[in-house]
Amino acid sequence: MANLDQTATVAPLDKRSGGVQSIERAFNILETLALSDKAMGLSALAVESGLPLPTIHRLVRTLVDLGYVRQEPNRQYALGPRMLLLADSAPNMLNQVALPHLAHLVDELGETANLASLDGDQIVYLAQVPSRHSMRMFTEVGRRVLPHCTAVGKAIMSLMPAGDVQALLRRTGMPQHTEHTVTDPDQLAQQLTWSRQHGYAIDDGEQELGVRCIAVPVAGVRGRFALSVSGPSGRMTPQAVERAVPLLISTSQALAAELG
Amino acid sequence: MANLDQTATVAPLDKRSGGVQSIERAFNILETLALSDKAMGLSALAVESGLPLPTIHRLVRTLVDLGYVRQEPNRQYALGPRMLLLADSAPNMLNQVALPHLAHLVDELGETANLASLDGDQIVYLAQVPSRHSMRMFTEVGRRVLPHCTAVGKAIMSLMPAGDVQALLRRTGMPQHTEHTVTDPDQLAQQLTWSRQHGYAIDDGEQELGVRCIAVPVAGVRGRFALSVSGPSGRMTPQAVERAVPLLISTSQALAAELG
DNA sequence: AAGTACGCTTCCGTTATCCGGAATATCCCG
DNA sequence: CGGGATATTCCGGATAACGGAAGCGTACTT
Numbered sequence: 001m002a003n004l005d006q007t008a009t010v011a012p013l014d015k016r017s018g019g020v021q022s023i024e025r026a027f028n029i030l031e032t033l034a035l036s037d038k039a040m041g042l043s044a045l046a047v048e049s050g051l052p053l054p055t056i057h058r059l060v061r062t063l064v065d066l067g068y069v070r071q072e073p074n075r076q077y078a079l080g081p082r083m084l085l086l087a088d089s090a091p092n093m094l095n096q097v098a099l100p101h102l103a104h105l106v107d108e109l110g111e112t113a114n115l116a117s118l119d120g121d122q123i124v125y126l127a128q129v130p131s132r133h134s135m136r137m138f139t140e141v142g143r144r145v146l147p148h149c150t151a152v153g154k155a156i157m158s159l160m161p162a163g164d165v166q167a168l169l170r171r172t173g174m175p176q177h178t179e180h181t182v183t184d185p186d187q188l189a190q191q192l193t194w195s196r197q198h199g200y201a202i203d204d205g206e207q208e209l210g211v212r213c214i215a216v217p218v219a220g221v222r223g224r225f226a227l228s229v230s231g232p233s234g235r236m237t238p239q240a241v242e243r244a245v246p247l248l249i250s251t252s253q254a255l256a257a258e259l260g
Numbered sequence: 261m262a263n264l265d266q267t268a269t270v271a272p273l274d275k276r277s278g279g280v281q282s283i284e285r286a287f288n289i290l291e292t293l294a295l296s297d298k299a300m301g302l303s304a305l306a307v308e309s310g311l312p313l314p315t316i317h318r319l320v321r322t323l324v325d326l327g328y329v330r331q332e333p334n335r336q337y338a339l340g341p342r343m344l345l346l347a348d349s350a351p352n353m354l355n356q357v358a359l360p361h362l363a364h365l366v367d368e369l370g371e372t373a374n375l376a377s378l379d380g381d382q383i384v385y386l387a388q389v390p391s392r393h394s395m396r397m398f399t400e401v402g403r404r405v406l407p408h409c410t411a412v413g414k415a416i417m418s419l420m421p422a423g424d425v426q427a428l429l430r431r432t433g434m435p436q437h438t439e440h441t442v443t444d445p446d447q448l449a450q451q452l453t454w455s456r457q458h459g460y461a462i463d464d465g466e467q468e469l470g471v472r473c474i475a476v477p478v479a480g481v482r483g484r485f486a487l488s489v490s491g492p493s494g495r496m497t498p499q500a501v502e503r504a505v506p507l508l509i510s511t512s513q514a515l516a517a518e519l520g
Numbered sequence: 521a522a523g524t525a526c527g528c529t530t531c532c533g534t535t536a537t538c539c540g541g542a543a544t545a546t547c548c549c550g
Numbered sequence: 551c552g553g554g555a556t557a558t559t560c561c562g563g564a565t566a567a568c569g570g571a572a573g574c575g576t577a578c579t580t
């Protein structure tokens with residue numbers, strides 16, 4: 001009865017759970033390299049992790065032998081090509097995690113639910129659970145669209161620095177898909193401010209006529225994700241939106257918690 | 261005698277150079293999970309790696325604590341969300357590796373060199389080194405195009421099973437970009453056969469008029485990549501192509517070796 | 521060009537760390 | 551509800567990892 005556990009939250013250090021330290025250290029190194037997204041010297045890694053140099057060296061050497069870290073001519077270290085093997089299956093894994101949440105949204109709201117992320121300058125749909133009574137899909141997994149005319153795009157941009165948003169819009173332009181598409185950067189900026197304050201974003205037939213979509217960002221996760229539900233304007237009434245928003249927000253928080 | 265077959269399964273284990281075994285084993289587990297891209301039971305992992313159950317369990321438990329593996333309600337194991345953190349910086353890493361090779365191509369051939377991969381049903385340009393005397397870019401990094409009208413797309417498809425190619429073309433269609441775009445699946449299949457036999461693919465103004473592009477696949481690597489050089493038809497003469505192909509092939513092999 | 525300083529790599533004795541057999545808890549299926 | 555299989559915990563032992571100290575290679579300084 002005496003075995004009470006501290007709730008192991010995110011803090012990875014106070015491990016007395018019998019984890020393998022070498023593995024923990026190795027991944028600390030990998031994450032450090034990933035975050036700096038630039039090559040690092042060995043001693044920089046030692047400083048970062050607080051471990052003595054020979055120890056770091058042995059760990060890094062092991063990772064180099066395995067191909068997960070590569071050593072540049074400068075003798076500096078960066079992530080290695082073997083990482084691609086694991087990275088390839090990461091999106092697939094994300095689906096597995098997200099699908100139950102999306103299904104829950106569909107169960108409660110009866111409309112199609114999506115998970116999307118910003119990849120480069122485009123929104124890409126990663127996962128979807130279609131609503132039961134929807135004959136046709138508005139979007140499909142893998143489809144890519146520009147952020148300015150979608151709820152998920154606005155939700156994600158609402159959490160980005162204004163400068164980044166402007167730069168992105170300058171690169172992509174704001175092509176008009178329907179008569180409702182917002183084509184004025186200032187008007188879009190106002191909508192983003194509104195979304196930031198209210199916690200969700202709306203697309204009211206801006207990407208496709210007759211389709212209304214609401215989305216919330218998934219905050220606190222590496223990578224920029226958003227959840228959305230969308231349906232025909234006739235069913236996505238103000239009342240429906242009012243019921244959907246809290247659910248989207250709580251689902252987003254649950255997903256964020258599960259992701260990290 | 262000689263029945264002692266605790267042989268190194270997949271990885272070159274005989275690195276008695278002082279590698280850390282726990283790390284090696286941990287990544288073996290991760291790769292196994294990634295390749296099966298489906299949840300696995302603990303004993304399945306034990307069989308796969310040839311390690312006793314308690315050992316596997318401790319390693320997996322450590323990975324679960326770190327978030328790199330998650331444990332489904334079924335008590336089965338799959339890749340975890342923390343993987344996203346590393347996966348995000350993988351493309352960036354790929355550039356670092358590929359750029360010297362692309363630069364070498366440009367040095368030797370004087371034309372723009374690209375690295376592209378098949379992501380979903382689209383070709384995405386991952387890295388580019390522009391030629392010196394080219395005023396404008398034909399493509400840019402991050403741009404997405406359909407495979408059927410590009411050399412890189414054909415190069416990649418030439419190594420794919422015919423069924424997969426047909427399914428892909430059925431999903432994407434074969435929209436006509438220029439008067440030279442191949443819009444007949446049978447004709448494309450013939451071109452792919454030709455490419456498979458010769459080791460390279462050609463786009464002769466099929467995506468953009470006046471631009472000729474030749475590409476070779478990067479074989480033996482997880483993920484489907486291709487290298488290409490492209491330039492105005494006036495400079496991409498048959499002689500230029502003849503000089504470029506062997507260089508592209510050797511560069512592709514060098515890149516594949518570095519990646520795999 | 522020689523000297524010097526810095527950071528990377530190797531060596532090696534010590535012991536803390538991880539290993540894995542045996543026992544136990546949990547789940548799954550009939 | 552009970553039997554078989556699978557996952558998890560325990561623990562003594564020895565191996566495998568640890569890290570101080572010393573040796574190179576390279577880059578900067580005079």
